[in-house]
Amino acid sequence: MTAKTSTRTGKGAKGKAKETSANDSDGRGANAQPFVFLPPPSAEALSVADPLNEQGELVCTAETTLAPEQLLELYRWLQLTRLVEERLVNLYRQTKVVGGVFRSLGQEATAVGTAYALAPGDFISPLIRDLGAVLVKGIRPRDIFAQYMAKAWGPSEGRDLNIHFGDVGKGFIGPISHLGDMIPVMTGIVLAARMQKKDTLAVAYIGDGGMSTGAFHEGLNFAAVQRLPLVIVAEHNWYAYSTPTSKQTAVANLADKAAGYGIPGYVVDGNDVVACYEVMKRATEFARGGGGAVIVEAKTYRRKGHAEHDDQRYIPEGELEHWERRDPVDRYQRHLISNGHATQEKLDEITASVRREIEEDSAWAESSPLPDAEKAAYNVFDNSIVPPAFRPKLFGGN
Amino acid sequence: MSTATRKEHKSNRPARGGIVTFVEAIRQGIWEEMERDASVFLIGEDVGAYGGAFKVTDGLLDEFGDERVVDTPISEAAIVGAACGAALMGMRPVAEFQFIDFISPAFDMLTNYAAKCRYRWGAGIAAVFRGPCGAGVHSGPFHSLNAESFFLNTAGLKMVEPSTAYDAKGLIKAAIRDPDPVLFFEHKKLYRLPRLREEIPEEDFIVEIGKARTRREGRDLSIITFGAQVLTALDAAEELEREGLDVEVIDLRTLAPMDREAILTSARKTSKVLILHEASRTGGIGGEIAATVAEEAFEWLDAPVVRVASTDTPVPYSPPLEEYHLPQVKDVLEAARKLAAY
Numbered sequence: 008m009t010a011k012t013s014t015r016t017g018k019g020a021k022g023k024a025k026e027t028s029a030n031d032s033d034g035r036g037a038n039a040q041p042f043v044f045l046p047p048p049s050a051e052a053l054s055v056a057d058p059l060n061e062q063g064e065l066v067c068t069a070e071t072t073l074a075p076e077q078l079l080e081l082y083r084w085l086q087l088t089r090l091v092e093e094r095l096v097n098l099y100r101q102t103k104v105v106g107g108v109f110r111s112l113g114q115e116a117t118a119v120g121t122a123y124a125l126a127p128g129d130f131i132s133p134l135i136r137d138l139g140a141v142l143v144k145g146i147r148p149r150d151i152f153a154q155y156m157a158k159a160w161g162p163s164e165g166r167d168l169n170i171h172f173g174d175v176g177k178g179f180i181g182p183i184s185h186l187g188d189m190i191p192v193m194t195g196i197v198l199a200a201r202m203q204k205k206d207t208l209a210v211a212y213i214g215d216g217g218m219s220t221g222a223f224h225e226g227l228n229f230a231a232v233q234r235l236p237l238v239i240v241a242e243h244n245w246y247a248y249s250t251p252t253s254k255q256t257a258v259a260n261l262a263d264k265a266a267g268y269g270i271p272g273y274v275v276d277g278n279d280v281v282a283c284y285e286v287m288k289r290a291t292e293f294a295r296g297g298g299g300a301v302i303v304e305a306k307t308y309r310r311k312g313h314a315e316h317d318d319q320r321y322i323p324e325g326e327l328e329h330w331e332r333r334d335p336v337d338r339y340q341r342h343l344i345s346n347g348h349a350t351q352e353k354l355d356e357i358t359a360s361v362r363r364e365i366e367e368d369s370a371w372a373e374s375s376p377l378p379d380a381e382k383a384a385y386n387v388f389d390n391s392i393v394p395p396a397f398r399p400k401l402f403g404g405n
Numbered sequence: 406m407s408t409a410t411r412k413e414h415k416s417n418r419p420a421r422g423g424i425v426t427f428v429e430a431i432r433q434g435i436w437e438e439m440e441r442d443a444s445v446f447l448i449g450e451d452v453g454a455y456g457g458a459f460k461v462t463d464g465l466l467d468e469f470g471d472e473r474v475v476d477t478p479i480s481e482a483a484i485v486g487a488a489c490g491a492a493l494m495g496m497r498p499v500a501e502f503q504f505i506d507f508i509s510p511a512f513d514m515l516t517n518y519a520a521k522c523r524y525r526w527g528a529g530i531a532a533v534f535r536g537p538c539g540a541g542v543h544s545g546p547f548h549s550l551n552a553e554s555f556f557l558n559t560a561g562l563k564m565v566e567p568s569t570a571y572d573a574k575g576l577i578k579a580a581i582r583d584p585d586p587v588l589f590f591e592h593k594k595l596y597r598l599p600r601l602r603e604e605i606p607e608e609d610f611i612v613e614i615g616k617a618r619t620r621r622e623g624r625d626l627s628i629i630t631f632g633a634q635v636l637t638a639l640d641a642a643e644e645l646e647r648e649g650l651d652v653e654v655i656d657l658r659t660l661a662p663m664d665r666e667a668i669l670t671s672a673r674k675t676s677k678v679l680i681l682h683e684a685s686r687t688g689g690i691g692g693e694i695a696a697t698v699a700e701e702a703f704e705w706l707d708a709p710v711v712r713v714a715s716t717d718t719p720v721p722y723s724p725p726l727e728e729y730h731l732p733q734v735k736d737v738l739e740a741a742r743k744l745a746a747y
Contacts, residue, residue, distance in 0.1 A: 166525055167525040172526040173526050173528055180490075181525075181526065183517055185517055185518075188482070191480075191483045191484075191514065192486045192489050194483065194486065195487030195489055195491040195498075196490040197490075198475070198487050199494035200494060202472050202496065203494065203495075221482060221510075222483075222513065225481075226482070229477055233475075386524050387524050387561050388523065389529055392584070396560065
């Protein structure tokens with residue numbers, strides 16, 4: 008033991024009055040208390056201002072760096088998202104969609120606004136309610152239609168459904184149903200990018216439900232420790248299937264969870280597409296600039312059930328009507344017109360072009376055949392090494 | 406605070422080839438692959454400064470730096486998930502489970518993410534998930550697992566378990582170069598077993614995944630086994646030879662995709678099959694092997710296919726209990742004699 012050690016608290020001190028200083032290795036100051044109570048975060052949900060126009064109607068935030076043509080592009084993405092989903096519902100009712108249809112009605116601004124703030128080389132892993140982000144990253148509606156209809160021309164060639172596929176070239180990593188799993192995967196994306204000296208940022212979308220999983224914790228904790236540029240977009244849409252957020256977590260804001268990882272958080276109105284873009288700009292600058300992981304909580308609302316079959320019997324009276332009045336597309340349309348960014352005619356023109364694209368892409372997807380049954384055997388492994396997994400013939404027969 | 410550590414320690418680069426233990430063979434293989442390919446990196450708990458609980462990754466941090474030798478929190482789901490994400494970016498991760506018992510927290514990431522990516526959208530996860538498995542060293546219920554049958558029913562995961570230093574090096578290199586996810590099981594009892602020391606070539610070599618190896622030719626009876634139980638089988642075969650029984654020992658080496666041809670060829674040759682594995686008997690990989698033999702080689706059989714495996718309990722700690730639980734040479738002898746006399 009050296010003389011220096013004996014001045015420290017702990018074994019060397021042997022009950023004598025302890026001389027301590029702030030830079031002692033155990034970090035105790037001279038006035039250290041025997042214990043300290045750390046209160047829980049406030050039980051108040053954070054809220055942000057509702058921007059109103061001159062008529063007193065709800066619009067979007069006016070403070071933006073977006074250029075006029077970008078504002079119109081945002082409108083196009085919002086409309087494309089909503090109308091692709093409406094077409095999916097039609098196809099579902101015609102029994103052309105063989106699985107479920109999951110809507111993002113009311114949440115489109117969160118997906119579109121946050122994804123629009125990304126660089127082309129950035130990666131996203133969306134939720135099923137982030138179709139807007141998928142489209143912004145360059146996946147075409149035809150791919151989505153073909154996926155839902157289980158067609159051979161879909162990106163997964165009928166092997167998986169909806170947005171469960173990926174396109175590494177476009178920075179799109181589709182989710183799996185175990186949503187929390189995508190946090191570690193996206194952490195790996197940016198861990199690799201750092202080794203490859205790429206300026207790549209990853210965005211993992213997750214909800215109030217997915218944040219309760221163990222994989223979410225493990226992934227975000229690891230990203231935070233490594234100071235990796237991972238942005239968590241925490242979509243607070245109030246329901247995970249039928250379970251309300253109050254039964255999912257004891258925090259008032261999903262962003263409160265950031266404290267547990269030693270990272271910052273933002274809270275934004277998820278129904279304000281401009282605010283979603285602006286907050287994401289700041290979050291990505293922070294993450295990219297060496298700050299590491301960050302949580303952006305978007306407060307929004309899921310206006311449809313978990314999927315089309317869900318009758319939402321668990322929704323309190325009046326809740327849907329409240330959120331209908333905050334509809335992100337209507338609100339943005341009002342914003343553009345009342346602030347003179349666009350005329351109704353211009354917006355109608357955009358909507359008409361969106362409808363044409365959907366018509367074309369939906370027809371393309373419908374014209375695709377279903378996959379050949381035997382294709383089910385392929386691609387478990389690289390088939391140049393391991394043969395396809397055909398149904399075996401008994402007794403070596405044919 | 407100073408970043409100096411209490412013990413200054415630097416491990417030398419391993420030799421190329423030479424006379425090596427099982428653990429040194431694996432370390433050589435990983436080291437050479439990291440030199441050969443800049444996209445190969447390590448990720449796991451205590452793999453850096455400490456060199457891993459069994460020192461498989463000793464010295465790699467000093468040589469390749471902390472970007473390529475990544476120490477993680479105690480988070481197996483994060484280790485496997487991050488390896489998957491990195492693989493999607495074109496990297497070749499080698500992820501370590503400190504003990505294979507800790508593969509269970511990553512079960513979801515392996516079976517749902519790593520295993521299904523290629524099938525779902527053509528994105529093969531070229532990653533190795535390796536770690537020490539197996540019992541017989543008094544480590545109790547949580548440091549003794551043989552995990553293969555948990556994953557046997559998942560399409561999309563390759564599984565490898567070598568039993569010699571040569572195969573360990575050749576297979577770890579093949580696993581790192583493989584375009585699909587490989588679970589690489591290293592029986593901890595073999596790591597420093599003097600009996601396994603052998604001379605391996607200086608030049609680069611791999612052992613092909615998916616191919617069994619006949620460790621001993623025989624005419625009377627086949628023992629199908631792998632991992633540390635290969636030694637049990639060889640010891641039993643030697644004893645049986647003195648009794649006039651000529652025993653063949655097949656070392657599977659790869660558990661998935663299994664070398665069914667090698668199993669069937671041996672079964673058709675000897676007409677009597679004994680399957681030996683260290684995981685518990687019920688639901689173990691032996692059932693799959695037995696079914697394959699029953700379906701494909703029934704006419705050649707002169708006796709029922711028999712299994713010798715661990716008893717259906719967790720792995721107990723105390724030596725007499727553990728010995729009872731694990732298959733011993735005497736258990737193989739007894740089964741083989743009955744099979745021979747059938």
